[in-house]
Amino acid sequence: MKFPSFDLERIQSIYENSVEINLTESGIEPLSLKELMNPKELEELLNLPLGYGYTQGTPLLRQRISNLYEGADENNVLVTSGSSEAIFLSAVLTVSKGDRVVMMTPNYLSFNGVAEALGAEVDYVPLLKKEKWEWDLDCLDEAVSDKTKVISVCNPNNPTGSVLNLEQMLKIVEIAGRVGAYLLVDEVYIGAELGSNLTKSFLGMYEKTIVTSGLSKSYAHPGLRIGWIISGKRFVEEAWAIKDYTTIASSSLSQHIATKVLEPETITKLRSRTKVLLNKNLETFSKWILPYSNHLSFLKPEAGGFAFVEYDMDINSTDLVHDLRKNEGVFIVPGDSFGIDKYFRIGLGHESIGFSKGLDLLSEGLTRVFPEKFT
Ligand SMILES: Cc1ncc(COP(=O)(O)O)c(C=O)c1O
Structure with missing residues (x-):
């Protein structure tokens, strides 16, 4: 079994902690425990026994997760170590050697890597920038055949920030239903909308939907490493049986804290903090990019915490990123890492001072490398 390298995670793991400014963080500025919990809750935490606990996730945590979805209960939920484990378990359960799977691109390239390692072939179907990053559903329809086991969707999409509308969701469900494929939907960016509408989940729209x-x-809590699968009860039980081999249980300490994160009042507070931060940074970013608009362009994201920028300079995106990192100490992620060159991704979820400083460094770097275009 051979895993292709997961370029996005590799490049981030190597550089994001050592650069002066990481301008590409794909989440929202994390909170500390002190910001999340009151003194009584912190005291409770100190007395928490550090056992394995419930390996499928505590009943209360699973119930709070299920409350985020219509028509689900705790039996539909498996708590995982990050949504990465959720994607991994879902892939292992649905894909076998010789299968074909279809994946939206550009994308967070996790599922395809596992599917390849399992011996499947991946058909990539593009989101189109000229169509406001809408998914090419005619192309999807053509790509899906009787051999297709899984259609993998990321909604809201990382890195474009686009969100499917109901009509598109129904069409995707129809295409999956035509061949009985699983619909594996990464919804980790639901709740990071810049406007007022919460993205609709695919859960409940089709029997063979698996949401991660x-x-x-x-x-805003990546350090907890708490993710989940939410799907039919049987699928969840099968995924739990594989989790016995991967991580047995997710951290009991993290599950306790996650239960607090998912209290209704905390969810409301976090969602509105996320919205404020993203909109503020989007405004700063939109002003920053304006003077460069002959060479850089992006479509305002609907959700997801990033701006995916197209450029017209004659340089590969990975080469550009390393040049800026080495010389200006600013780190952005290349389009290459999402399956598309001549783009880079800026994270909008940073606290604002670091964000502005990062953009200044980016200006310095672009002016240094392309003086004729950026001065
Ligand atoms: C779209 C998407 N899905 C899943 C993940 C995995 O995140 P985690 O394992 O922290 O939940 C990421 C991380 O960047 C992501 O961007």
Whole structure:
């Protein structure tokens, strides 16, 4: 079994903690425990026994997760170690050697890597920038055949920030239903909308839907490593049986804290903090990019915490990123890492001072590398 390298995670793991400004963080500025919990709750935490606990997730945590979805209960939920484990378990359960799977691109390239390692072939179907990053559903229809086991969707999409509308969701469900494929939907960015409408979940729209999500992005707690699968009860039980081999249980300490994160009042507070931060940084970013608009362009994201920027300079995106990192100490992620060159991703979820400083460094770097275009 051979895993292709997961370029996005590799490049981030190597550089994001050592650069001066990481301008590409894909989540929202995390909170400390002191900001999240009151003194009584912190005291409770100190007395928490550090056992394995419930390996599928505590009943209360699973119930709070299920409350985020219509028509689900705790039996539909498996708590995982990050949504990455949720994606991994879902892939292992649905994909076998010789299968085909279809994936939206550009995308967070996790599921495809596991599917390849399992011996499947991946058909990539593009989101189109000229169509406001809408998914090419005619192309999806053509790509899906009787051999297609899984259609993998990321909604809201990382890195474009686009969100499917109901009509598109229904069409995707129809295409999956035509061949009985699983619909594996990464919804980790639900809750990070810049406007007022919460993105609709695919859960409940189709029997073979598997939703993966977690607390790392919209809910600002990646360090907890809490994610989940929410799907039919049988699928969840099968995924739990595989989790016995991967991590047995997610951290009991993290599950306790996650239960607090998912209290209704905390969810409301976190969602509105996320919205304020994203909109403020989007405004700063939109002003920053204006003088460069002959060479850089992006479509305002609907959700998700990033701006995906297209450029017209004659340089590969990974080369550009390393040049800026080495010389200006600012780190952005190359389009290459999402399956598309001539783009880079800026994270909008940073606290604002670091964000502005990062943009200044980016200006310095672009002016240094392309003086004729950026001075
Ligand atoms: C779209 C998407 N899905 C899943 C993940 C995995 O995140 P985690 O394992 O922290 O939940 C990421 C991380 O960047 C992501 O961007």
